[in-house]
Amino acid sequence: MACFLNCVRFDVSTTTTDKPRIEGSGVTCYNSWDDVETLTSNFSRLIGSGGYSSIYMARFSGSDKAALKVHVSSHSLYQVFRLELDILLRLQHPNIVKLLGYFDDSEENGALLLEYLPQGNLQEKLHSSSKQVLPWRNRTTIAFQLVQAIEHIHEKCTPQIVHGDIKSSNVLLDKNFDCKLCDFGSAKVGFSSMVQPPTMSTRSRQVKMVGSPGYTDPHYLKTGIALKNMDMYGFGVVVLELVSGKEAFSAERGEMLVHIAAPLIREVLDSSVNIAEDKVRQLLDPRLARDSVDIDELKTMLNVAALCIGNSPSLRPSAAQVAETLTQNIPSLSFLSCGKGI
Numbered sequence: 001m002a003c004f005l006n007c008v009r010f011d012v013s014t015t016t017t018d019k020p021r022i023e024g025s026g027v028t029c030y031n032s033w034d035d036v037e038t039l040t041s042n043f044s045r046l047i048g049s050g051g052y053s054s055i056y057m058a059r060f061s062g063s064d065k066a067a068l069k070v071h072v073s074s075h076s077l078y079q080v081f082r083l084e085l086d087i088l089l090r091l092q093h094p095n096i097v098k099l100l101g102y103f104d105d106s107e108e109n110g111a112l113l114l115e116y117l118p119q120g121n122l123q124e125k126l127h128s129s130s131k132q133v134l135p136w137r138n139r140t141t142i143a144f145q146l147v148q149a150i151e152h153i154h155e156k157c158t159p160q161i162v163h164g165d166i167k168s169s170n171v172l173l174d175k176n177f178d179c180k181l182c183d184f185g186s187a188k189v190g191f192s193s194m195v196q197p198p199t200m201s202t203r204s205r206q207v208k209m210v211g212s213p214g215y216t217d218p219h220y221l222k223t224g225i226a227l228k229n230m231d232m233y234g235f236g237v238v239v240l241e242l243v244s245g246k247e248a249f250s251a252e253r254g255e256m257l258v259h260i261a262a263p264l265i266r267e268v269l270d271s272s273v274n275i276a277e278d279k280v281r282q283l284l285d286p287r288l289a290r291d292s293v294d295i296d297e298l299k300t301m302l303n304v305a306a307l308c309i310g311n312s313p314s315l316r317p318s319a320a321q322v323a324e325t326l327t328q329n330i331p332s333l334s335f336l337s338c339g340k341g342i
């Protein structure tokens with residue numbers, strides 16, 4: 001927290017005495033930095049942090065828990081905040097984190113008030129040393145809900161949105177372990193998703209600084225063009241994490257999960273349903289009891305992951321196709337799909 005507070009500039013000129021106002025969408029617009037301080041009891045509890053922001057526990061309407069995401073104060077990061085705000089103002093989906101309010105000084109400082117997700121992020125749930133193991137049923141449900149959120153931004157929003165940073169730490173979990181996609185700070189909207197980022201060196205055709213290790217589509221690294229199937233690649237890696245309980249990238253061993261899983265993935269793609277059960281189970285998270293995991297469901301999850309991380313982006317399935325495959329092959333998901341299409 002200390003680091004964050006050093007970075008934020010508390011500019012008195014940005015503080016006005018205007019009262020918060022509730023906009024048409026039901027989102028509250030806070031006009032004063034004092035309101036932000038009050039919401040977080042003066043930034044007293046840090047609950048998460050990312051590359052560009054710190055997330056504090058907040059109280060919304062005096063009592064309900066909420067999370068306040070404060071972007072580091074700078075002119076360039078203000079654009080990241082504004083992008084995330086504009087996107088969240090447009091989105092309403094049960095598997096996408098809900099925006100409750102925001103503060104925007106129109107120059108450098110911005111904060112997003114979000115619904116609070118008490119179970120934290122999926123990365124911590126899967127890879128922390130906690131004894132609590134996420135059951136198989138929750139893992140398949142999370143995969144399905146995540147792909148529904150992706151389908152929503154890809155297919156049901158005009159203009160379309162490419163999230164650009166699908167990874168397990170951007171998947172939050174509510175009290176029932178239902179998933180909510182968050183962090184739209186790397187998103188690309190409409191035609192901007194086709195534009196090469198400025199970090200692209202035209203001579204070497206190498207993107208200098210993009211993506212999260214272990215999750216970034218190699219095709220994006222080569223071309224710098226953010227397409228929907230880049231999100232499907234990140235999704236495929238998250239499915240591999242759900243299956244194996246292994247991290248997408250182990251800094252300790254310098255190892256990527258996609259490389260560890262590559263031999264099995266190749267076999268899955270070659271032989272699909274005929275692959276030997278023992279072989280498939282080799283990648284399964286050893287913390288899951290063998291008989292708690294149906295072999296056909298496991299094969300379906302692996303098959304989906306394999307197709308999503310495939311080398312040829314144009315052959316990757318769409319989010320809608322993955323959602324359909326999952327519901328057709330994992331019976332416990334069929335009742336969830338009844339509420340689809342929000």
Ligand SMILES: Nc1ncnc2c1ncn2[C@@H]1O[C@H](COP(=O)(O)OP(=O)(O)OP(=O)(O)O)[C@@H](O)[C@H]1O
Pocket residue numbers: 047048049050051052053054055067069097114115116117118120121169170172182183185
């Ligand atoms: N609404 C929320 N409820 C509970 N925890 C949250 C919430 N939003 C974020 N967090 C926590 O804070 C972490 C960082 O959030 P987020 O990914 O939005 O920040 P970021 O700065 O955009 O990160 P990145 O470095 O990935 O760009 C999450 O992984 C999660 O642990």
